[in-house]
Amino acid sequence: xxxxxxxxxxxxxxxxxxxxxxxxxxxxxxxxxxxxxxxxxxxxxxxxxxxxxxxxxxxxxxxxxxxxxxxxxxxxxxxxxxxxxxxxxxxxxxxxxxxxxxxxxxxxxxxxxxxxxxxxxxxxxxxxxxxxxxxxxxxxxxxxxxxxxxxxxxxxxxxxxxxxxxxxxxxxxxxxxxxxxxxxxxxxxxxxxxxxxxxxxxxxxxxxxxxxxxxxxxxxxxxxxxxxxxxxxxxxxxxxxxxxxxxxxxxxxxxxxxxxxxxxxxxxxxxxxxxxxxxxxxxxxxxxxxxxxxxxxxxxxx
Numbered sequence: 549x550x551x552x553x554x555x556x557x558x559x560x561x562x563x564x565x566x567x568x569x570x571x572x573x574x575x576x577x578x579x580x581x582x583x584x585x586x587x588x589x590x591x592x593x594x595x596x597x598x599x600x601x602x603x604x605x606x607x608x609x610x611x612x613x614x615x616x617x618x619x620x621x622x623x624x625x626x627x628x629x630x631x632x633x634x635x636x637x638x639x640x641x642x643x644x645x646x647x648x649x650x651x652x653x654x655x656x657x658x659x660x661x662x663x664x665x666x667x668x669x670x671x672x673x674x675x676x677x678x679x680x681x682x683x684x685x686x687x688x689x690x691x692x693x694x695x696x697x698x699x700x701x702x703x704x705x706x707x708x709x710x711x712x713x714x715x716x717x718x719x720x721x722x723x724x725x726x727x728x729x730x731x732x733x734x735x736x737x738x739x740x741x742x743x744x745x746x747x748x749x750x751x752x753x754x755x756x757x758x759x760x761x762x763x764x765x766x767x768x769x770x771x772x773x774x775x776x777x778x779x780x781x782x783x784x785x786x787x788x789x790x791x792x793x794x795x796x797x798x799x800x801x802x803x804x805x806x807x808x809x810x811x812x813x814x815x816x817x818x819x820x821x822x823x824x825x826x827x828x829x830x831x832x833x834x835x836x837x838x839x840x841x842x843x844x845x846x847x848x849x850x
Contacts, residue, residue: 553730554844555595556824559588559608561618561836562719563771563816577850579617580836585848587611588838591723592846601725601733601767602640602663608723609636609659609735616698619719621657623698624739626705627746632696632739634658635753637673638666641732641761648753651676651746655683656691659737662753664688673753708743720752722769724761724820732767732820734759734783741774750774756784763822766790766799772807772815772832779811786817796820796827804829 561584591608595601613621624632636658637648647666650673655661664686665674674682684690720738727733736759738752751758751774758774760783761767768783782803789799796819807813808831816830818837826839838848 553726553728554824555592555728556726556820556826556840557588557592557595557604557723557846558818558820558826558828558839559584559591559612559721559723559837560769560771560816560818560828561612561721563814563830563832563835564719565833577834577836581848581850583612583615583617584836584838585846587723588846588848591725592840595725595727598728600729601727601731602638604725604727605723605733605735606638606659606663609721609737610657612721613657613659613737616700618721619739620721620737622696623701624696625719625742626697626701628743629746630705631693631746633746634696634737634739635749636662636735636737637753637755637759638662638735639733639755639759639761640666641734641763641767644762646672646755648673648755649675649679650749650753652679653693654680654690655688656696659735661688662735672755675749704742720771722759722771722818724767724769724818726767726820726822726824730763730822732761732763732822734761734767734769736769736771751777751782754778756781758783760784760787762787764791766796766819766821768817768819770815770817771835772830773813776807776811776813777815780807780813782807782815782817786819790819790821796825797829798827800827800829804831807831
């Protein structure tokens with residue numbers, strides 16, 4: 549009798565502090581929990597029907613990019629110049645294919661552009677005007693930057709002028725999955741830190757820091773303060789820990805411990821291991837998340 553691997557899924561909606569609209573707070577927990585739940589339900593249905601892990605994480609990320617609750621796509625935080633700059637990355641654990649974009653101002657769903665980079669460009673990372681030009685080449689239409697700005701983020705920007713907020717992340721989204729063929733994938737998308745310097749790039753589009761997937765190790769998506777996450781290459785660190793035999797939960801916890809101990813970083817990770825176990829950890833007050841449990845039910849929490 550042939551054993552068919554069970555699908556597995558985990559999604560995050562960012563790690564940070566709740567109810568702190570003046571800096572990088574995640575806001576009220578109910579909309580965030582509902583949002584990750586909706587994205588998880590759609591991705592889970594795709595996985596259960598035989599869809600690929602890659603398609604599932606892209607679907608989940610796209611749904612969260614379109615949800616103004618989160619700091620990704622529509623509703624992303626503003627730079628100090630009052631614009632949205634988007635970063636995203638994607639990795640296929642079966643082939644180690646990867647695609648990423650950074651500092652993009654004119655696409656609605658940067659995760660779709662990251663997939664196009666992976667599948668159609670011959671490169672891994674495209675940025676700014678180069679990424680925008682490639683988007684037009686592959687048929688992704690221009691999206692006005694002001695349509696990415698929500699009234700909430702504009703009000704935050706106006707209220708914080710002249711105030712330097714803490715450099716911490718909040719609301720970045722990510723998804724990791726395993727499909728029925730046993731393949732893994734990971735995706736991450738963000739608007740970056742609130743009032744960041746234009747051109748700043750955090751961990752989310754950096755393969756090995758914000759995103760990593762390898763069928764032999766694990767699929768990981770990171771969230772939090774990007775600079776420390778980059779310094780410890782958090783996503784690859786956690787994947788390697790799973791590769792040494794640790795469970796997804798233990799590897800996530802150890803990765804976050806190292807993030808704090810070695811780089812004084814704050815953040816969180818979600819993980820799906822090659823056996824299909826889902827895990828997560830964070831050292832911030834909250835992290836919106838959804839995941840599949842052993843029975844196949846989707847659970848959510850903040």
